[in-house]
Amino acid sequence: MWFALAACLTPSPVNDPPVPAPTSAPVPTEPTAPTAPRLLINEVSSSNRTGPQDAAGNTPDWIELFNPGPDDFPLGGLTISDDRDLPDLHPLDAALVVPAGGFLLLWADNDLEEGADHLPFKLSSDGDEVGIYDGGVPIARVSFGPLLADTAVARVNDGGEQLTVTLSPTPGASNGPVAQVLGQADVSPRDNCVPVVNVPQPHVLESGIVSMSMACDTGEDPAKLGLTVLTRDPGLTIAGTAVTRNNGPADAGTVDVLYVVADPDGDRVPETARSSVSVADDWRNPDNVPVDPTLYTSEYGLPVLHLQPAGTVSQSYSETDAWFDGVHYTGTIKIRGASSSNYPKKSYTLEFEPIQIDLGEPLGRKDHLVLIANFDDSAYTRHKLVFDTWATMAQTAATPRLTPRTQFVVVYLSGAYHGLYTAIDHIDDEFVRELGFNDTGGMFKSVNHDANFYYERASGQTKTNLANGWEKKEGAPDDLSAIVDFTDFTAGSSHADFDADVDSWIDRDEFMDWFALVHWTASDDSAGKNAYLYEDPDTGLLRFVPWDFNQSFGQNWYTARVDSDTYNNFYQRNAVFWHLQDDPTTSAALEARFAGHRAPGGALDPAVLQGKLDGYYGLIDSSGARDWDRWAGGYWGHFGWARSDSKGFIEERAYIEDWIAERAVYMDSVH
DSSP states (O other): OOOEOOOOOOOOOOOOOOOSSSSSSSSOOOOOOOOSSSSEEEEESSOOOEEEEEEEETOOOEEEEOOSSSEEOOOOTOOEEEEEEEEEEEEEEEEEEEEEEOOEEEEEESSSSOTTTTOOOOOOOEEEEEEEEEEEEEEEEEEOOOOOOTEEEEEEETSSEEEEESSSSSSSOOOOOOSOOOOOOSSSOSSSOOEEEESSOOOTTTTTTTEEEEEEEEEOOGGGSSSEEEEEEEEEEEEETEEEEOOOOTTOEEEEEEEEEEOTTTTSSOOEEOOOOEEEETTTTTTTTOOOOOTTTTTEEEEEEEESSOOOOOSOOOEEEEEETEEEEOOOEOOTTTGGGGSSSOOOOEOOSSSSSSSTTOEESSSSEEOOTTTOOOSSHHHHHHHHHHHHHHHTTTSSSOOEEEEEEEEETTEEEEEEEEEEOOHHHHHHHHHHHHHTSSEEEOTTTOOSSSSSSSTTTBBBSSTTTTTESSTTTOOOHHHHHHHHHHHHOOOOHHHGEEEEEEEEHHHHHHHHHHHHHHHHSSSSSEEEEEEEETTTHHHEEOOOOOOOOSBBBTSSSSOTTTTOOTTOOHHHHHHHHHHHHHHHHHHHHHHHHHSSTTTTHHHHHHHHHHHHHHHHHHHHEEEHHHHHHHHHHHHTTTOOOOOOOHHHHHHHHHHHHHHHHHHHHHH
């Protein structure tokens, strides 16, 4: 299909016809001139990397409005939207004016705090639309397909009917005739053509060959179409629809090509199809050329985070430069975790000041970020699978929850490939605020197994302080009274008293789901310690936040295997879990909730878990194999590993999938 353009115009008032002169001779009426458009969407860029900057120095997507009329055009009373089903999405500020014969840029960055010219949505480089509405009626609307970075859909001549795609946008200035008018066909196509791109290998090493071509879904011969191949890469060979390149040691990056097929009627946006091949840095090649962090933004389909520490990275913060999606940031870095500090491939905590790093969805803008190395997880998915399972559980909860968000990233450290990481929220007041909670409460972290809500330590000795095992992470540093009081309540209550009063302390369903999560996944190390509790100032409740799951899905924290028929009720690890299971009343509710999570479609349904894994490995297959190639020697030689088998990345995936299937059968047999 063709992407449609609608330019719906507000008609100008029609003048009364001239009054005939007092004579017998008829006076002809002058013809009415065509009504001129009053407001037009003149140019749109859905992937602004190096183009115009807003007042804050950022490069958001942008929309250029053009007023061809002789008078200024105030935008008050109009709305703008990227969804035609929600035309009133965003009322435009009355202070915004498109000058007579001039232009106005609007920034599509989903950041209204930046000013009246910023919009509550972003544009997708895979295709989108934008419309301006008057009382729900469109007065200007443009739909477009995939675009390359720093290209734009533009009108040929300001306000013209014909639209094109250009490598030379003119944001805030006249389009002129647009020197590169695309899609002028020698032979008009007999049928509409939706471009279909063939990419034999979407991911290659620098020693490989880039290759791609295009065909029409209708079978139309592309040679007869008004076809243009757009690229900024001067090294490509283009012959008809075929694009090729032999790569060398300096060619790492993403090769982007845009196939543009003209609209046969010449008044709609051309059909576009974007084709990409990721050329991975060949870090083993002795002639390898270090990548440019401003250009090398993805690898095997995953985003790349470049870190350039100023000196040696330790367990104390030190300065670092960082680049993500081509944007430079300054911040600090430190090694995260006592165990991780001994690993060859370490985990890190990052802090970015004064400008937050923007990671896109789902993590968004962050001033703190944790990078999990997965060094002790050769499946590369255990942490993410547990956190995403908790998020799925949260979707069934009656109240919002604190759900850490994760995404895979590739890290380059000091200019060299360092490996595949899981990026995750840093659990702090920023995280609490981003998830819609009041961020003024106290945050507590359980750091050892004394954090068990009993009067006794994990060793059996009486605690010297009921806050033993806990650290304060946010709020008044020495005030752990909330933990002390809750531990006193939990340890000192009978089952009946606990059942009667616990809802004034915690969200009962949340703690039942905590048990269900660690019980099913055999995450013994996270049943008491390796968790956060947040004292919500709005409700007074202690809210659970999961953390640290290198022990899960068939291995413990130092990689020793955990059988799928292992059962642990965690009575010693967590007094709350003891109350919930040992009391027949609360036990029945716990079993019912646990059964719901294991039912078809539930968070612990093995089919749901397998579906998540399939999605992960669809993203990381190439990156996981690359990381394993980089670090396998360090895995097997590390003193902290207890693994006796030799399962690598591919075999470990099969292991975790088999373990999940066996675990589901076992759980159903004992519950």
